[in-house]
Amino acid sequence: MTDSTLDRPEVATTAGRVRGRWRDGSAAFLGIPFAEPPVGDLRFAAPVPHRPWEGVRDAGEHGATPQRKALAEITLIPEPSYPGESTLNVDVFTPRPGDTDAKLPVLVYIHGGGYVAGSPASPWYDGAAFNRDGVVTVSVSYRLGFDGFGWIEDAPANRGILDWILALEWVRDNIAAFGGDPAQVTIAGQSAGGGAVLTLLTVPRAASLFQRVYSISGTTASVTPADAERYGRALAAAAGVEPTRAGLSTLTEERILALQGEDDAVTSPEAPADPLAPLRALASGSALRWAPVVDGDLVPAPIAAAIADGVGADKGLVLGATDNEFNMAVSDLRETLADADPAGLLTAVGVPQEAAGAYVAAHPGLDTAGMLGQFVTDAMFRAPAREIAESRAAAGTPAWVYRFAWASPTFGAAVHCLDVPFFFDCLDSERVSYIAGDEPPASLADEVHGAAVRFIATGDPGWPAYALPEREVQVFDVPTIAVGDGLADVGVLQSAR
CATH class of the missing domain: 3.40.50.1820 (Alpha/Beta hydrolase fold, catalytic domain)
Incomplete structure (x- = not known):
């Protein structure tokens, strides 16, 4: 429960208590980790729920954000980056912290950025207006680029999607403590975030975690397993390492960010120059190399095909x-x-x-x-x-x-x-x-x-x-x-x- 006499509200989560801050009639709880930091042995692994902590964790400031490539420098949305290793976090905005009887509808927002950029900490994603109108709002982070979607021989595919799912499981298990109703969850996102929620609409493992989808300029682009493997092997080869977790873990984040943005890391140098290639890639969706992979398991089929078959x-x-x-x-x-x-x-x-x-x-x-x-x-x-x-x-x-x-x-x-x-x-x-x-x-x-x-x-x-x-x-x-x-x-x- 929240002690309303405190200057800063506190809420108990499944991992421990968090302390947010009040702002004009609603509360913000920022940088709450839903997963262990994706570093070391967990760098290219499936996300692991965050271990419990003792005492009260401060949630008054944004948590660390996934590192981003140059695309973030030209985005039209202000999306700040914060350093640190614990990058898998949620920001929760609520008008009724601690009120488990409130059962307010919930919006879970997934940011865009071509799956390689973006930040959940944008001031545009602040839930103040939704709180004013009785909606608890959650903004989530996830692994981007190669770390989230690149093929690795002995690593799970679609690690970014696994991050989304674990964040939604965190919402299911914790949002009631923030005044939300886990049975009234709408997932929304813009651009790649819109593609993320359309992807989740087709993922059987996520089906019980939300009830509605709001896709804003959502891309339906995806990557085939063959292309994913080709891109992953090419990046590893360009770095001079084996395409394994052990090999790729020797590379710094900065090195992988540089490699994932280089055309010659994933294309043949013998390919003739094609001035229309960028337009063709944009139109076909193949410009997004680090994106959800239709692996036949977590993601059974491309978005349009799955929806045509009645999925979701x-x-x-x-x-x-x-x-x-x-x-x-x-x-x-x-x-x-x-x-x-x-x-x-x-x-x-x-x-x-x-x-x-x-x-x-x-x-x-x-x-x-x-x-x-x-x-x-x-x-x-x-x-x-x-x-x-x-x-x-x-x-x-x-x-x-x-x-x-x-x-x-x-x-x-x-x-x-x-x-x-x-x-x-x-x-x-x-x-x-x-x-x-x-x-x-x-x-x-x-x-x-x-x-x-x-x-x-x-x-x-x-x-x-x-x-x-x-x-x-x-x-x-x-x-x-x-x-x-x-x-x-x-x-x-x-x-x-």
Whole structure:
């Protein structure tokens, strides 16, 4: 229990007591370890629950975060890194610490960053607004990059996924002490975090640990076992070590971070240069080398295939994307591509000729670079979201689909990450003005955040479920409206997949 007379709240967990801090009517418990530090013999092992501690553990400051590669330096989300070895932690934000009778709904958030970057300690992921609206919020960390997802001959695959599962088991066993209800858990995440929650939707071992899924710009990218082994062997060879736990443990984190970011560590030096290769990789999902592996065991099948087979049909699902996620990925090529045939370039990156022509016809007014940028956005995010929604609708299983269409005044488009501060209703947080301008519309945050709260609390975000033949999609903009067949423009890509 919590002694409310204390300046700082205390809660008893299964491993020991933790002491958080009060903040404007709710409490934050930061850096609570759910697993032993993944170092030494545990570096490439499955996560192990943290051993009990004596006394009261301070949880007033963020814990150590997994080390990150250069991608984190260009992310649009502020994601600080904290040094230390104990990197597998949860941050818990709650309005009712110690009240085991409160049984508030719970949001568990998994951060993005391409599975190689990101931090659970972002001020954007603070649960204050969700606490205000009666939702206990948990932000989790996990092993990134090669440490979390790289193939090693004698190590378990998908160590990052095992981290997510252990964190969810920690929530199951402890969240009641923070005022939450373990029977009302919604998992959510953005970008790779959105892919994480879609992956967990298909993982049988995780099925009992949550009831609902909210995927924000979720990637459905995964890695085959053969590719995972090829990447892992190549990295070990580049380092001059055996592809085993013993061999790779001789490498520092810094060395592995450098190797996992080098193209020549996983590709043949004899491969001819292909200027369209980055676009092809982005569109196909193969740009993410260190990502969930479809190993046939923990992860039985790719996300879309599993959902088409009815996996996770008992879970509520909201998913969507911003309208222009990665359009900016080709902005530097605008002059180079000015005179190129857009349909021809789409064919060159893997779109069937007929579908390429239909896609160009469906996007009048875009120049070639704009067309390719929109294609990357649609192939990576919007078309897979529609495919998943179509599968659920065909089976009569509710799913709710949205588009975030409000254009950033600083970027001129609805870019990747733009919707996150609206989801968390933290428009006054640091760096939000960089991505959303000086006066982002509070009414839009009310819509986006309010829909999330409704879904977490009731299982219905407040707009019509995606159903055939209407295919209604919620378009978050000023004003927000529901639109029939709101992703029709990516249907041609879905049919060509």
